[in-house]
């Protein structure tokens with residue numbers, strides 16, 4: 001993942017791009033909305049909203065089942081997204097792209113299917129101290145069923161992984177490594193390639209939680225050599241309820257289904273059922289079809305801007321925001337890793353993050369407050385939570401200036 005400044009072509013009109021997001025063009029509490037909660041969910045451009053609307057208005061039918069034209073059309077539209085995802089992340093085979101309902105579902109799939117099959121008492125699963133709960137709890141659930149235990153790669157005060165500890169923790173007991181690519185709480189970009197290479201030296205598979213990476217940069221699963229890679233549509237200008245699990249074909253082939261039902265079967269009898277081929281083996285039941293179609297359009301949209309241009313623009317905005325926020329008296333940035341993307345977490349002296357977030361909301365500024373589904377991160381820093389501004393390419397310098405004004409106002413309010 002490369003999140004350094006790139007030469008952004010001057011032909012890209014970022015104001016024009018911003019105007020394509022209808023949600024941004026409104027007032028909240030009487031003030032122009034400043035949306036800085038993209039880490040939780042990004043907004044959809046009009047073209048994605050229109051595509052989903054058109055699907056519902058003219059194209060809807062169930063997929064993979066009907067001989068009738070509408071069903072075939074819906075299937076084609078839905079399946080075309082798989083090819084777009086394959087190209088986006090450079091998966092070798094189409095069937096390595098599994099549709100899920102999001103990152104959480106993708107990780108649960110691997111934990112349940114792979115973990116229940118291959119883990120046993122005494123095995124260890126390595127995660128990092130900065131995981132989202134979605135990459136902690138599924139492993140704990142499977143650990144309770146299999147006797148496998150979580151081991152945690154610690155981080156330092158900047159929010160960077162202590163890699164020597166990772167190498168110390170890797171042992172004959174390690175059966176799986178599952179790491180966050182970009183921290184949603186701190187913005188840290190983790191050295192996932194190094195982690196994957198080291199784990200592979202010991203034949204240990206690695207899952208990467210890419211929920212905060214895919215929306216912000218070019219991700220190449222073959223270059224990373226990731227065994228599994230998970231992400232969500234709603235953080236990359238697509239709709240909610242849809243996500244992706246990439247998995248290497250040989251691993252997915254060797255895993256049993258996660259859920260049973262329609263679509264995932266080959267032949268069902270009361271005595272025995274056989275499974276459908278990949279990817280359908282892991283896709284039981286009617287999927288969120290409209291959301292899948294919407295993700296396809298979101299990928300086209302992101303590609304039309306260019307992922308490297310998006311990364312470059314966001315790096316500019318993060319640099320601008322970090323510079324401005326660092327100058328505010330009594331503001332402490334939490335997470336000061338050398339390589340960061342799209343997220344700035346911070347605290348204001350003497351003001352609880354929730355109170356500050358409430359005042360900012362009155363000013364029309366949407367930031368997230370709390371533990372960001374990463375309670376161990378908050379425990380590490382011994383804080384109840386942070387305020388988090390998370391940036392997208394459609395934000396601008398004016399949004400950051402408004403945030404700075406809002407913070408100054410919040411400070412005055414509590415003084």
Ligand code: PLP
Pocket residue numbers: 039040101102103104105132134135180182183184209210211212232373
């Ligand atoms: N992992 C990370 C790093 C996240 O930021 C999130 C969402 O914030 C998730 C996992 C969970 O994603 P979802 O709720 O879309 O399943």
